[in-house]
Amino acid sequence: MFLIKPQAAVIPESGLHAPSVFSSHIPSGGFEHFTQRGLPSNRRVQSYRGIREEETALAMEDITRSCSSGLPVNLSELFSATTNNVVSRIALGRKYSEDTNKFKKLLSDFSELLGTSNVGDYLAWLAWVSHVNGFNDKADKGAKAFDEFLDGVIEERINRRNKHVNYQNDLVDILLEVQKENTVGLPIDRTSIKALILDMFAAGTHTTYLALEWKMTELLRHPKVMKEVKNEARKVSGGKSSISEDDLHNMHYLKAVIKELSVYILHFRCCFQQYQQKTDPSSWEKPEEFLPDRFLNNSIDFKGQHFELIPFGSGRRICPGILFAMQISELFLANLVHKFDWSLPGGSNDKELDMTESVGITSSKKSPRIATTNQCSVYCENVYAM
């Protein structure tokens, strides 16, 4: 909309190679391998896996603090902050959480604008409506604000590079290097760099955050399933205080739950088809029921080969962030249920949950209270015995 839409770059750990100006420069180990390769240890960026684990641990500490002060936990805010922090650290080189309100507003305005239907896009002779109803004005302001923000990110990095401090070798550094060395055989200007960073950031944060929010909401609505995930988490953790990314390999039930939930996630262009596929009785037994077990002991996955389940799309434009997003979702949910007992606020039941969606490119819940609980009790490692 505001900036050019580039081809997707390769996303850390995806193992997928969307067509990209960079694809010939990034080997099959993915972006992480590319950025770490051959660098002396003092110049290596902390691994993406480390970043995810670190941010998840910080979020768990936040919840523990809230619980011990008897305060309710707003999970929506927590999911949003954590996914923003993880993707910011990877795509923008650092967190922007110290500027939380401004940054959050920037992102939510952006998502809302992307998801708003603009009548002039469909009927050219009605384009004037967008002038009258304020859409164009809002879009111009949003574009300007985001553009300034991204300019700031790039300027900051250039200054650091000029002073030879804190070279992080993240996405921004790589793009600046590519620009300087002209290693892709065509000039990359500042606008293209901003577009690539924005693409990565916008595609990676809101989607992942909303997926988490919906998944946790459904877990709250299905306490039996939540309990089963919790049991699995406690079993695989082997008495440790947290779940690591290594432990996730053994969380088969959690993976099945996430697959079952994934159809609720997106309002991208294939959304309606996805809904049809999920509710198609020829593909699924009891399609309207929430039955994670259907994904146990079968090989259906998200990677675009099984057309019954394509929340990340399929084909050449498939989401290149699948594995990255799945790692965040699995790690976060596993730790949430492992460490805490959750229930709905004030003992309300699932029927009372407000499932209304808000406007936006992704289907967020209108009311953040839904994912808020004031009744978490901290899982105490001392008491718990395997």
Ligand code: HEM
């Ligand atoms: C649960 C989280 C996510 C979901 C459900 C999701 C879903 C999708 C979908 C449906 C598409 C469009 C595919 C198509 O056009 O056929 C897409 C594209 C894309 N996604 Fe994701 N995504 C998620 C997370 C991420 C993350 C974490 C990143 C990056 C760190 C990312 C980066 C991208 C990019 C760059 C594209 C554009 C690809 C292109 O146009 O070639 N996504 N995603």
